[in-house]
Amino acid sequence: GAGVSQTPSNKVTEKGKYVELRCDPISGHTALYWYRQSLGQGPEFLIYFQGTGAADDSGLPNDRFFAVRPEGSVSTLKIQRTERGDSAVYLCASSRQGAGEQYFGPGTRLTVT
Amino acid sequence: TQLLEQSPQFLSIQEGENLTVYCNSSSVFSSLQWYRQEPGEGPVLLVTVVTGGEVKKLKRLTFQFGDARKDSSLHITAAQPGDTGLYLCAVLGRSGTYKYIFGTGTRLKVLA
Numbered sequence: 516g517a518g519v520s521q522t523p524s525n526k527v528t529e530k531g532k533y534v535e536l537r538c539d540p541i542s543g544h545t546a547l548y549w550y551r552q553s554l555g556q557g558p559e560f561l562i563y564f565q566g567t568g569a570a571d572d573s574g575l576p577n578d579r580f581f582a583v584r585p586e587g588s589v590s591t592l593k594i595q596r597t598e599r600g601d602s603a604v605y606l607c608a609s610s611r612q613g614a615g616e617q618y619f620g621p622g623t624r625l626t627v628t
Numbered sequence: 629t630q631l632l633e634q635s636p637q638f639l640s641i642q643e644g645e646n647l648t649v650y651c652n653s654s655s656v657f658s659s660l661q662w663y664r665q666e667p668g669e670g671p672v673l674l675v676t677v678v679t680g681g682e683v684k685k686l687k688r689l690t691f692q693f694g695d696a697r698k699d700s701s702l703h704i705t706a707a708q709p710g711d712t713g714l715y716l717c718a719v720l721g722r723s724g725t726y727k728y729i730f731g732t733g734t735r736l737k738v739l740a
Contacts, residue, residue: 519670546726548726548728550730555733555735556732556733557632557634557716557718557732557733558671558716558728558730559730560721560727560728560730563725563726563727565726570726571725571726573727574727606670608670613726614720614726616673616676617673617728619669619670619671619672620670621668621669621670622668622669622670
């Protein structure tokens with residue numbers, strides 16, 4: 516079956532612009548995670564959804580970052596007023612339930628110029 | 629300071645050699661996961677260890693969870709070029725959350 520997909524695969528934007536990153540989880544997976552991975556580092560937790568609600572958003576770095584999952588499936592990570600320091604690979608993962616095996620997408624590489 | 633420290637950061641070896649990478653912490657965990665990540669892809673789960681002292685084998689990979697559940701090791705026997713990648717350990721945050729914390733990673737390159 517289809518795995519986790521993320522679009523776009525690459526996004527280049529100018530400093531100060533708004534971006535949206537999309538994640539399509541595996542069908543039937545209720546848990547969805549967003550991570551950010553900088554070059555040479557491990558993934559850094561951003562937010563976790565259980566169904567439609569954000570169960571833990573403690574990893575969002577500031578109020579420029581926001582994520583939604585309105586129907587409990589597709590999720591969108593939104594970044595306002597992008598900064599060069601936001602440049603990273605943004606990974607999405609889904610699992611059948613919280614603490615279950617996570618399946619990761621290929622990521623979106625965001626570059627802020 | 630990182631909750632999970634991995635060592636070495638980088639490792640370049642010849643095909644056929646053995647190697648061990650480590651994941652260390654001062655905290656105790658209920659379980660620990662190992663992932664491998666290839667360029668342009670997301671991490672893929674290799675194994676989850678849950679019991680202190682537990683040893684799990686996956687073909688040429690042997691995973692061990694420390695007796696005190698604070699550390700873990702991954703040993704690869706007769707490394708192959710296909711083993712090349714970023715090896716990450718990960719744990720769940722404090723009890724009651726599903727916030728996974730990843731280590732700093734070990735980047736392995738196996739030369740043919």
